[in-house]
Amino acid sequence: MVMALHSRLSQRAHAPELLERANLVKTLQLTDLCLFTEARYTRNPAMADCFAPFQDHPTALEHFPSGSFVTPPTMRVHEHSP
Amino acid sequence: MNTPLNRHGNILDFAISSLLRRRSKNFSLLVVYTLIVFVIASLIFFVQAMKREAGLLLKEAPDLVVQRMIAGRHDLIPDRYKEQIGAIRGVTAVTPRLWGYYYDQVFGANYTLLVPEQKLVEPGSILIGPGVARNQRIQVSDMLTLKTSSNAPLLLTVQGIYPSSSELISSDLIVLSAEDFQAMFNLPAGYATDLAVTVANPQEQTTIAAKIAEQFPDTRPILKSEILRTYDALFEWRGGMMVVILFVAVLSFIIFAWDKATGLSAEERKEIGILKSIGWETSDVLLLKFWEGIVISLTAFLVGVVLAYGHVFLFSATLFEPALKGWSVMYPHFKLTPVIDVYQLTILFALTVLPYTAASIIPAWLAATVPPDAAMRS
Incomplete structure (x- = not known):
């Protein structure tokens, strides 16, 4: 009960900050959250290729720890690599 | 007055005093149990809050991003x-x-x-x-x-x-x-680097993306819905480390419940024998073990969930930080807005409290069906 109340109150209290962040996303035309900065495909997973972790060279192995958290982008409607 | 409620109340009182008699054993049991619930609940809270945050923020992302591809790589x-x-x-x-x-x-x-x-x-x-x-x-x-x-x-x-x-x-x-x-x-x-495209009607985004892909075969249009879906899938429970953490936690719980289910200590068996010899029915013994199981598992569940809530929303999931940070030098210090997913917590409850309670009743039932003198001698 206390958790639910705290959650509701926090959501209300954090609403202006959330709006501020959303405005920043709009102004800077951002596409990703800044969660993992160690590799391109973990910094911007939405913009990465589906094969991103293995793109550096043939038989390249995924070696960034955050790569084990970040799943490849979901199958895109117009995904192709000319 | 001897109402069913009184009967349960008396058995619960006895169950608590019985747990307190084996204080150190039950306390260590409670600590391990709480820790398992804490890890799983932290993961649930973190993932849900992150998904919510991503969904709300990336609604403002460009409708379409058009990248140019050369030799399978993103190009200018x-x-x-x-x-x-x-x-x-x-x-x-x-x-x-x-x-x-x-x-x-x-x-x-x-x-x-x-x-x-x-x-x-x-x-x-x-x-x-x-x-x-x-x-x-x-x-x-x-x-x-x-x-x-x-x-x-x-x-x-x-x-x-x-x-x-x-x-x-x-x-x-x-x-x-x-x-x-x-x-x-x-x-x-x-x-x-790429182009951000604004589309007047959100329903036309897919059609416009298809037109772009047709007119410019060397480009890759990425829809806003695809960006949102990527983040929705980012912390999917099936993804990499998530499944490892979940697997380890669930496995620990299974080992722990199995240990409980496979037998009672000699002292507990003796206690059941004494209770039976002074007139307790098998159903009373089972009720006693049920309440003991409920007291332990419910306490562990509630404490684990509250600690996980504090860990994720008040201390920014500090324990997950080393794993999430990886080799990067920078890791954002962010505070997540609390979100409680009742559905996920109910599943966690069903997966932890119920099996443990059931696991504690089965050996008690086996012991309670043995004649009291045999149980006391064992």
Whole structure:
């Protein structure tokens, strides 16, 4: 009960900050959250290729720890690599 | 008055005093149990809050991002694509985006350099994310030196730092002018990193993306819905480390419940024998073990969930930080807005409290069916 109340109150209290962040996303035309900065495909997973972790060279192995958290982008409607 | 409620109350009293008699054993049991619930609940809270945050923030992302692909890799896109895409019916605006990455050799950090659509900074000035300020130990009006692609130093004055509340999106950002971006990377004239496309009717986004892909076969349009889906799937329970953490926690719980289910201690068996010899029915013994199981598992569940809530929402999931940080030097210090997913917590409850309670009843039932004298002698 206390958790639910705290959650509701926090959501209300954090609403202006959330709006501020959303405005920043709009102004800077951002596409990703800044969660993992160690590799391109973990910094911007939405913009990465589906094969991103293995793109550096043939038989390249995924070696960034955050790569084990970040799943490849979901199958895109117009995904192709000319 | 001997009502069923009184009977349960009396058995619960006896169960608690019985648990307190074996204080050290039950306390260690409670600690392990709480720890398992804590890990799983922390994961649930973290993932749900992150998904919610991503969903709310990335609703403001560009409707469509068009990337150019060469030899299977993302490449710079010529400005002439802008006019042609802008001419497609339903497209309101096409904005070339200039952005890239910069690796700071001194601090070993990766920054994202970005030119805003509207002019927010003059040449020579920058806006930086709180992570960059922390990493570089700089403040407003300080100078930041970046190395250009020709190895020349580029001096930039910090005009402002984004608030720490925006760290989840701006931590590693360096917002600079188009002139400074050009000086940094020496891009060929008339090229951008990608194009942000605004579509008047959200329902037409897929059709317009299809038209772009048809007219420009060397491009890859990424829809806003695909960006949102990527983040929805990012912390999917099936994904990498998540499944490892879940697997380990569930396995520990199974071992733990199995240990409980496979037998009672000699002392507990003797206690059941004594209870039976003084007139307790088998159903009473089972009720006693049921209440003992409920007291332990419910306490562990409630304490574990409350601790997990505090860990994720008050202490920013500090225990997950080393794993999430990986090898990156910068990790955003963000506070997540609390979200409680009743459905997920109910599943956690069903997966932890119920099996444990059932596991504690089965051996008691086996012991309670043995004649009291045999149980006391064992």
